[in-house]
Amino acid sequence: MVDGAPFTILGVQAHNSSNSVAALKQVWPAVMDVHANTLEIPVAWEQVEPVEGKFDFSYVDALVKQARQHKVRLVLLWFGAWKNTTPQYMPGWAKFDNQRFPRMVDKAGKPIYCMSPFGEETLKADRKAFVAFMTHLRKLDEDHRTVIMVQVENEMGTYSQARDYGAKAEAAFRQAVPPAVLARKKSPVPGAASGTWSEVYGPYADEYFHAWSFARYVEELAKAGRAVYNLPMYVNNNLRDPLAPIVPWKNENFVPGGPTYDVIDIYKAAAPHIDIAAPDIYQPESAKVAADLDLFQRPDNALMVPEMGNSANYARYLYQILGRGSLGVAPFGIDYFDYSNFPLGAKGTDKAMAEPFGNIMAVFRPMERLWAKWAFEGRTHGVAESDERTPxxxxxxxxxxxxxxxxxxxxxxxxxxxxxxxxxxxxxxxxxxxxxxxxxxxxxxxxxxxxxxxxxxxxxxxxxxxxxxxxxxxxxxxxxxxxxxxxxxxxxxxxxxxxxxxxxxxxxxxxx
Ligand code: N0T
The missing domain is CATH 2.60.220.20 (putative beta-Galactosidase from caulobacter crescentus)
Known part of the structure; x- marks a missing residue:
């Protein structure tokens, strides 16, 4: 609901490094060429708190002002302790301080690249900055006029191992699975009805525990952020292969810890202040896209596609996604910063990249609120041509x-x-x-x-x-x-x- 009526995000997401006042010059022309009604763009912890306790929201101020001039809404992406699993966007004063901001530990006891979701100071500091950001938004945009949603962290999880093996994590892992998780997440293998993570979830215990670790962390951010300014919040996911059989994490077969489709229930249980677990669609095969949409669109999880490849072969999925009554969709890497996302996305970063998406959004735009209302009422349907090209x-x-x-x-x-x-x-x-x-x-x-x-x-x-x-x-x-x-x-x-x-x-x- 935006301004009291259903709204569909006909969006684009800017590149990761387009979050500065100077960079915005190369963002708006692409937003306009795609005829988007919403821009998704990062707000990084490192940029708003370059010195601990000293906040600088000048970029956010300029961004909101320019978005209004362009009559575009914003979805802001909080890049905190995890951006594609890494602490890259943490301020310099935090990301190298292993004592205060502990990294995850591997099975051999060595710290790895990824921040531990059990770092108490990490959570405190990340949350403090996030709350400062939300407090600023409340002052700047009190009426929800421009900023309509916030993404908390980005593609959380860990590439190289199934969970944290640090002392705090180990202690938590040996505790009983919280009742809220037990109530929602059944074990895929025969397990105990209650007990420790291993007792209940057997070979899936590590990765489920890891998902829970991140979910409870983002819950703390979302809860505190929404207490000062209540905007809808979501988390996004680097998807596992939706057609591959579910097997326990092994050798990077997926990124454990994030809200993959099989652990949405764990996120729902542990992070009630997060409204949506959302798929980032970068697997272009039509069968996979269809499966992803099926898996993420649930009665308890509205469909929103905050990222999708920006090459022309993805444009047809707009029909399918919008037809399914999605809250919105945004191809990723849409701005005119000369940095291509090929082979994940388009080779070019020019008008030719924008056009396949712009042609479609242009026809939805004049009826965007009607479409949103029909979608809200469950009247919409959509298909994209499959790779097989069959009827x-x-x-x-x-x-x-x-x-x-x-x-x-x-x-x-x-x-x-x-x-x-x-x-x-x-x-x-x-x-x-x-x-x-x-x-x-x-x-x-x-x-x-x-x-x-x-x-x-x-x-x-x-x-x-x-x-x-x-x-x-x-x-x-x-x-x-x-x-x-x-x-x-x-x-x-x-x-x-x-x-x-x-x-x-x-x-x-x-x-x-
Ligand atoms: C996405 C984007 C951005 C072999 C990639 C997708 C965005 C993040 N990550 O451009 O970094 O911030 O959310 C990861 C997909 C990896 C697929 C590898 C296929």
Whole structure:
């Protein structure tokens, strides 16, 4: 809810080092080119507390002011003790002080790169800076006008081992699993109903304990931060492979400690002040993306995709993610700082990078609050073209949609069995459709490089149907539909065909 109504984050995330007043010059043009309504950007502990106890929020002040000038909302990312597991963003006075800010310890008893989630001074200092930041936000943006959400830490966890083996961690590991965790997280293997982590969770004890260690730490930050200024808060995750079988952590098969899908329940139990565990999508395969979305969208965990690759092959997932009623989505590394995220993302950091996302966000923007309302009401659905490029169906109320790809706009493929030619622009998967069922027989359909057909289902099953009206157009800023062209004849006889330019159709269908 933003300004009292549902809101969908049509976002972008800036590069990690774009968090300075001077750097913002290269951020806004990209935000504008993508037609984003929200910018996600870091606020680093090292920059706001360069000297212990002396806070400097001049960057945050400039950022909020410039965001207002650009009419863009902000999601601020608190880079504290863990940024992609490392303490890189801790202030210099903290990150090298192993005594006061203890590092995790390996099985041989040696400190490693990663801060221990059991460092009491680490938690105190990180929390103090975070609370100072939230206190500043309350003064600066009291009405939740510009800053709408806060991410706590970034992709927490540890690369090289399953948990902390330091003395404090060892002592905690030998304690009984907290009842709140027991109540939510069942063991994947036969284990005791209660007892120590090892007794209950067997071979998963280390990594579950590690997740709990981070969850209880971020809970302390979120609880204290929200006590001074209550903004929604989330944590993000460097995903494990959603299609690989679940096996205990071994040799870096995933990053333990963070909110991977299998430990969301542990985060829910230990961090009630964190609203969402959110997936950072960098595995481009369509089957993995679909699985990630399934795993992270739950009745107790709203779907939000705070990061996604920024190469063109990811753009089609906007339809799927927005169609699923997500709170929002943001491709990562969208600004014009000349630093490419290839091979994780796009090779370029220019307009060509922004365009595939901008084309889609541009058509959602004028109806962003309507889409958010429909999503909130559970009326929206979406598909992205799969790597297999096969047709997909969408179950609607009393209708079924079939979305197919690489179709010509005229006729059916079966009529031209010898045709080898394929439509221009469809060399790689880039199609998608998002659909909102606004009434029993009315739909708003947005799409690109796809064909959609509707057939009766439920009470309409088996009945013949015809398009009543198919209008191409747009919603004006006030939510009023403006028709630009009435589609009929060839434009509706073979389904509704979208080419590369995303379009919005307002459709009524009826049975006879
Ligand atoms: C993401 C981003 C940024 C072989 C990567 C993804 C962002 C962080 N990390 O550009 O660093 O701050 O949240 C890690 C994905 C690793 C995948 C390796 C595939």
């Amino acid at each position: 997909q169906t969408i179950a609607l109320k009393n209708w079924k949609a079939t979305v197919s790809f690489r179709e010509w706009q005229f006729g059916e493929k079966t009529w031209f069995p010898d045709l080898k030619d394929t439509p221009a622009g469809t060399e790689t998967p880039n199609g998608g459709v998002a659909i909102a069922q606004t009434g029993d027989n009315t739909f708003i359909i947005v799409g690109q490089y796809a064909r959609i057909k509707l057939d009766g289902d439920g009470v309409n099953a088996g009945k013949p149907s015809l398009w009543d009206r198919v209008e191409e157009g747009h919603f004006d800023g006030a939510g009023k539909w403006v028709m630009e062209r009435l589609w009929n004849g060839d434009q509706v006889d073979y389904g509704l065909n979208f080419k590369g330019k995303p379009l919005v159709l307002k459709v009524t269908i009826a049975t006879y």
